[in-house]
Amino acid sequence: MTAQRRVVAEVLDGEHVHLTADEVHARAVAKLPEISRATVYNTLGELVSLGEVLEVTTDKRAKRYDPNAHRPHHHLVCAGCGAIRDVHPTGNPLADLPDSERFGFTVSDVEVTYRGLCPNCSAT
Amino acid sequence: MTAQRRVVAEVLDGEHVHLTADEVHARAVAKLPEISRATVYNTLGELVSLGEVLEVTTDKRAKRYDPNAHRPHHHLVCAGCGAIRDVHPTGNPLADLPDSERFGFTVSDVEVTYRGLCPNCSAT
């Protein structure tokens, strides 16, 4: 556990937000100015492998990192401003995929992304 | 309707696949050698606005274009090789998001991505 890794972990801790890798880097630099982008990418990659952090790719742009990895949830994304909220739908989408629709795949995970407009953006 | 647009439409027609923009460009060039990447991007963008083609972003890599825009469906992605299948789960995930979980958003769409291993990749 090096200073760099601690800083990256700290950035993701607490804040219940969805940061891009660059945002993580920017905040990490604020605490430890000489940290490099490569290290942030490495550390984020490790946190993802460890299951401590989730990668979320809601749009074509940058991946986002979600520290809320321990309670399963899905995402609601604003098509206008890109805001992201965690949501907890009822039901189990995995159960909604019949065997006949699995094509022999071993299905291990499902990701649900709701899209719409946030109150701000819909008040055009 | 120019020659270039016709070619892009032809490439997406028929084939029930999920091509990246570059793959579309490569196939378009085979039919009309002087077509430029920018035109392919423009045309794909228009087809998406017209609702003729869907953009699918299953991973961090390139967007894919899905000509099967008229029958709603979701996707099953192989974590190993990236293969994509269209699937039709039962149930309606939109109904599974209670008002209390909508945060005032106007929710208009939902995208479900199943992940797993295809028969080939799971036979390590």
Next chain:
DNA sequence: ATCCTACATTGGACTTAGTCCAAGTCAATG
């Protein structure tokens, strides 16, 4: 048929997000 104009196309420069790698740093161990 010819001209005109608005739109489409081109190609290249540019941007963003991310990966890769060789070299440097550091701490612990023997």
Next chain:
DNA sequence: CATTGACTTGGACTAAGTCCAATGTAGGAT
């Protein structure tokens, strides 16, 4: 103290996509 191995750095590189000024062209007006 020297060795080892893991971690970090910075910069070069790549992939995917966007932007823009210059050029070409489709199709209506005359």
